[in-house]
Amino acid sequence: MSVAIRNLNKRFFVDGNAIPVLNNINLEVRQGEFITIVGQSGCGKSTLLKMIAGLESITEGEILRNGKPVTAPGTDCGMVFQDHRLLPWLRVKRNVGFGLRCSKAEREHIAAQHLQLVGLSDFANAWPHQLSGGMAQRAAIARGLATNPALLLLDEPFGALDALTRIQLQREVLRIWHASGATMVLVTHDIDEAIFLGERVVVMSARPGEISEVIPIPPGVGADRGSLDFARYKDRILKYFFADEKSREEYNI
Amino acid sequence: MKHWQKILLGLSLPAAILLAWWLATTYGDIPPQILPKPQSVLAVYGGEDASVLLGHLLISLWRVVQGFLLASLLGVVFGSLTGVSRVAKSILMPTLTAIRQIPMIAWIPLLILWCGIGEASKIAIIVLAAFFCVFVNTHAGIAETPENFLEVARLYRLSKLRTFFGVHLPSALPQILTGLQLGLGVSWMAVVASELISATSGIGYHMSDARVFMRSDIVIACMLVIGLVGIAMNTALALLFGLIAPWKPKGAHK
Numbered sequence: 001m002s003v004a005i006r007n008l009n010k011r012f013f014v015d016g017n018a019i020p021v022l023n024n025i026n027l028e029v030r031q032g033e034f035i036t037i038v039g040q041s042g043c044g045k046s047t048l049l050k051m052i053a054g055l056e057s058i059t060e061g062e063i064l065r066n067g068k069p070v071t072a073p074g075t076d077c078g079m080v081f082q083d084h085r086l087l088p089w090l091r092v093k094r095n096v097g098f099g100l101r102c103s104k105a106e107r108e109h110i111a112a113q114h115l116q117l118v119g120l121s122d123f124a125n126a127w128p129h130q131l132s133g134g135m136a137q138r139a140a141i142a143r144g145l146a147t148n149p150a151l152l153l154l155d156e157p158f159g160a161l162d163a164l165t166r167i168q169l170q171r172e173v174l175r176i177w178h179a180s181g182a183t184m185v186l187v188t189h190d191i192d193e194a195i196f197l198g199e200r201v202v203v204m205s206a207r208p209g210e211i212s213e214v215i216p217i218p219p220g221v222g223a224d225r226g227s228l229d230f231a232r233y234k235d236r237i238l239k240y241f242f243a244d245e246k247s248r249e250e251y252n253i
Numbered sequence: 254m255k256h257w258q259k260i261l262l263g264l265s266l267p268a269a270i271l272l273a274w275w276l277a278t279t280y281g282d283i284p285p286q287i288l289p290k291p292q293s294v295l296a297v298y299g300g301e302d303a304s305v306l307l308g309h310l311l312i313s314l315w316r317v318v319q320g321f322l323l324a325s326l327l328g329v330v331f332g333s334l335t336g337v338s339r340v341a342k343s344i345l346m347p348t349l350t351a352i353r354q355i356p357m358i359a360w361i362p363l364l365i366l367w368c369g370i371g372e373a374s375k376i377a378i379i380v381l382a383a384f385f386c387v388f389v390n391t392h393a394g395i396a397e398t399p400e401n402f403l404e405v406a407r408l409y410r411l412s413k414l415r416t417f418f419g420v421h422l423p424s425a426l427p428q429i430l431t432g433l434q435l436g437l438g439v440s441w442m443a444v445v446a447s448e449l450i451s452a453t454s455g456i457g458y459h460m461s462d463a464r465v466f467m468r469s470d471i472v473i474a475c476m477l478v479i480g481l482v483g484i485a486m487n488t489a490l491a492l493l494f495g496l497i498a499p500w501k502p503k504g505a506h507k
Contacts, residue, residue, distance in 0.1 A: 055404055073408045085405050089423035089500045099409035127500045147409075 328387025336395025
């Protein structure tokens with residue numbers, strides 16, 4: 001699914017005062033592309049994602065999914081939240097199948113398939129509170145994928161995880177992306193993650209949220225976190241957040 | 254502290270009271286109409302007295318069952334309505350909050366005028382008393398459904414009805430169950446209170462009847478039964494809720 005964001009503005013109203021959140025956002029996401037959006041907390045990147053999902057209203061401008069304006073959530077668009085948001089009263093397999101509208105047998109079959117995809121087959125009958133943070137997030141990703149969405153929006157899905165689990169899940173998301181061919185938009189504050197996963201990295205500034213630059217990451221660069229190219233891209237992105245030279249990470253070549 | 258030590262310490266106070274009671278009534282100069290011997294209270298639980306007491310107890314329990322079920326149904330329905338709908342809340346809340354300030358006992362005279370002293374007035378008292386426990390807790394539980402979960406429901410385009418039964422209701426269930434538990438306790442108190450004031454049957458009536466005949470042994474025997482039944486109902490409901498809401502971590506229903 002392609003996404004087109006045109007002249008988008010978003011304001012929140014607090015006590016009658018308009019607070020600008022997003023300012024003049026323009027972005028085209030190609031069919032099957034993996035886009036990452038990186039920015040500080042409060043830059044409106046999560047709000048942008050919710051607007052693409054149809055969960056948040058648009059103040060001005062428009063968002064098109066496959067050429068059609070977004071007015072409400074659609075079944076072909078999935079979302080994974082920062083907090084896993086598994087429903088505590090449903091077993092893991094029922095959570096994974098939550099968005100599906102089909103017969104019970106089919107739902108169980110699809111849920112089992114996606115639990116296998118994220119390596120949670122043994123926990124199909126567990127309650128969410130019995131899962132670790134990483135496992136719960138896997139289950140949430142399985143739920144996001146179960147409806148086979150053409151567009152998957154990921155809102156800092158690994159933010160609450162430890163570094164090792166995070167890297168592991170990043171790899172799995174890449175693998176799933178290759179396998180499914182879905183369009184992915186991932187929001188993060190982790191620059192490494194943005195470079196590792198994204199074909200293009202959208203750098204956003206805060207208050208009001210604006211796009212500073214869209215940086216294409218050439219194939220192969222993201223794969224090796226230790227490479228010089230990776231460090232260069234990281235440095236380039238860091239410059240947007242740390243204007244003064246001293247606080248910037250230095251790389252001696 | 255070990256488990257058996259806790260139990261032992263917990264039992265020590267009732268044992269001391271029982272001992273003091275026995276000493277006072279055996280060696281002291283207390284008339285049995287004022288304070289009977291422990292063994293004469295115990296004797297009420299055997300023979301003819303017991304079957305009379307059991308008969309009255311069953312009548313009271315049946316009133317509680319009817320009144321509590323009706324109050325629960327009304328409480329859950331109205332609490333759900335005010336919990337999901339702002340319009341319903343604006344219409345119902347002020348009136349219900351005002352009515353709630355009237356103590357349950359203060360309704361008894363009016364209800365006797367309206368319904369007499371038969372079953373209807375007893376059940377009406379229970380409904381009035383238990384309804385607010387269930388209603389207030391259901392309302393709070395439904396209204397406080399986390400926005401995060403509702404967002405997931407919107408993302409997957411659940412209908413309003415499915416969102417209510419799939420998200421609001423299970424999310425509020427622990428609090429609804431708390432309301433039901435409180436409501437059942439209040440129902441039991443309400444039925445005894447209303448029977449004490451005016452009735453021709455039931456355990457409360459049995460007590461006030463025994464008082465007329467200076468049978469303090471029966472009065473105390475009834476009080477003990479009332480306490481034990483209250484504990485039993487509370488425990489039974491807590492166990493039942495463990496089965497209804499198995500996703501809650503252990504100990505959540507205590």
